[in-house]
Amino acid sequence: xxxxxxxxxxxxxxxxxxxxxxxxxxxxxxxxxxxxxxxxxxxxxxxxxxxxxxxxxxxxxxxxxxxxxxxxxxxxxxxxxxxxxxxxxxxxxxxxxxxxxxxxxxxxxxxxxxxxxxxxxxxxxxxxxxxxxxxxxxxxxxxxxxxxxxxxxxxxxxxxxxxxxxxxxxxxxxxxxxxxxxxxxxxxxxxxxxxxxxxxxxxxxxxxxxxxxxxxxxxxxxxxxxxxxxxxxxxxxxxxxxxxxxxxxxxxxxxxxxxxxxxxxxxxxxxxxxxxxxxxxxxxxxxxxxxxxxxxxxxxxxxxxxxxxxxxxxxxxxxxxxxxxxxxxxxxxxxxxxxxxxxxxxxxxxxxxxxxxxxxxxxxxxxxxxxxxxxxxxxxxxxxxxxxxxxxxxxxx
Ligand code: AMP
Numbered sequence: 001x002x003x004x005x006x007x008x009x010x011x012x013x014x015x016x017x018x019x020x021x022x023x024x025x026x027x028x029x030x031x032x033x034x035x036x037x038x039x040x041x042x043x044x045x046x047x048x049x050x051x052x053x054x055x056x057x058x059x060x061x062x063x064x065x066x067x068x069x070x071x072x073x074x075x076x077x078x079x080x081x082x083x084x085x086x087x088x089x090x091x092x093x094x095x096x097x098x099x100x101x102x103x104x105x106x107x108x109x110x111x112x113x114x115x116x117x118x119x120x121x122x123x124x125x126x127x128x129x130x131x132x133x134x135x136x137x138x139x140x141x142x143x144x145x146x147x148x149x150x151x152x153x154x155x156x157x158x159x160x161x162x163x164x165x166x167x168x169x170x171x172x173x174x175x176x177x178x179x180x181x182x183x184x185x186x187x188x189x190x191x192x193x194x195x196x197x198x199x200x201x202x203x204x205x206x207x208x209x210x211x212x213x214x215x216x217x218x219x220x221x222x223x224x225x226x227x228x229x230x231x232x233x234x235x236x237x238x239x240x241x242x243x244x245x246x247x248x249x250x251x252x253x254x255x256x257x258x259x260x261x262x263x264x265x266x267x268x269x270x271x272x273x274x275x276x277x278x279x280x281x282x283x284x285x286x287x288x289x290x291x292x293x294x295x296x297x298x299x300x301x302x303x304x305x306x307x308x309x310x311x312x313x314x315x316x317x318x319x320x321x322x323x324x325x326x327x328x329x330x331x332x333x334x335x336x337x338x339x340x341x342x343x344x345x346x347x348x349x350x351x352x353x354x355x356x357x358x359x360x361x362x363x364x365x366x367x368x369x370x371x372x373x374x375x376x377x378x379x380x381x382x383x384x385x386x387x388x389x390x391x392x393x394x395x396x397x
Contacts, residue, residue, distance in 0.1 A: 001396075004016075008129025009125050013031040013063070015029060017070060026045055026077035029042040029043050029049070031062035034058070040065050050075065063132045087140055087143070089129060090388055092147045095172060097111045100152075101145045101394075109127060112144065143395050147178045150181065153223070176229060179213050184222075190378050201323045202216075203326060204216055209332070214311040226242075234311070238272050272300075309342050324377070326377075326380045327377070328381060328382040329382055333363045336358050339377075340353060352373045354370050
């Protein structure tokens with residue numbers, strides 16, 4: 001089967017066409033600046049990227065350009081659109097309604113719309129992508145894969161906030177967690193790599209990218225995760241603050257004469273390691289700055305690692321132990337310095353770092369703990385698109 005995986009944002013759209021039998025990517029790319037001017041990036045497997053500037057006033061036009069590129073006579077990956085057997089959509093927030101992926105129909109769309117309140121930036125944009133694909137490929141089955149679904153197994157003790165209970169009852173204010181597709185993919189993959197039954201393991205997944213979260217997966221089920229009602233909670237991230245004292249909100253709003261919504265923009269877009277360092281949200285820039293003596297950049301990196309280690313400790317406690325720790329996403333897969341710093345906090349777990357393997361591991365599966373460690377540590381590249389493809393195939397076959 002060929003599955004088109006679509007991740008639609010408000011002004012951009014990422015796509016991959018995957019052959020599910022071989023799990024190979026036939027073509028991939030993105031549409032940028034939808035509704036502004038428009039740019040298509042397209043890359044057929046084995047060929048260079050192509051860039052096309054063309055007006056994309058709406059997502060429908062953007063997807064039409066993707067489909068045209070996929071069947072282009074010279075560089076297309078397929079001969080006709082009939083070779084697309086299904087579309088898998090990344091959907092951000094499924095609230096409490098969706099605890100697994102599902103075939104998209106009118107009822108599902110309505111359910112996702114009901115969660116719009118919880119993800120006002122993401123869910124409406126995701127649905128625009130769904131509708132545009134439905135218009136252009138009316139007979140192709142579509143599947144929605146939710147970022148929040150994997151975390152729906154969390155017990156109430158983990159998801160309830162210390163707020164008046166009526167806010168949960170009236171508004172569904174609770175921890176949901178995000179990056180679920182990645183946490184699910186990586187936790188299953190690391191069980192395979194360790195060679196043990198997924199259902200018998202206590203796994204902590206550290207998804208460390210520009211957005212970052214940790215999850216505790218016990219006996220094949222997520223029991224806790226660091227992101228909350230929104231992705232703002234938890235770790236320090238590229239530009240997000242992560243956990244902080246909520247009183248800071250009012251304090252800074254008054255001092256800086258900001259509205260709550262302006263302050264939330266600061267917390268989402270101008271905080272985290274970029275906010276602390278004043279340099280960048282990108283760990284490559286931060287490392288270069290720290291190495292040339294920038295103390296704030298060094299502090300940002302150190303704080304980031306410290307907070308990951310604190311969450312690992314908390315989740316080892318939550319599961320009464322841990323068997324495997326997995327590092328994934330841009331930083332987790334590539335930044336050996338960050339991994340080494342985090343592992344430096346975890347000696348009490350009986351875990352040792354194999355410095356040599358850690359240093360040379362960038363983007364591949366590798367066990368980075370020493371052979372005699374009580375807890376294994378692994379680098380496991382995430383692949384959310386492949387996970388969405390697999391979920392799609394499982395539902396439409
Ligand atoms: P993601 O959100 O998973 O795409 O991760 C993006 C982040 O990964 C970037 O902002 C960088 O901070 C980090 N990153 C990517 N490649 C490297 C690398 N080679 N070394 C260190 N950090 C990296």
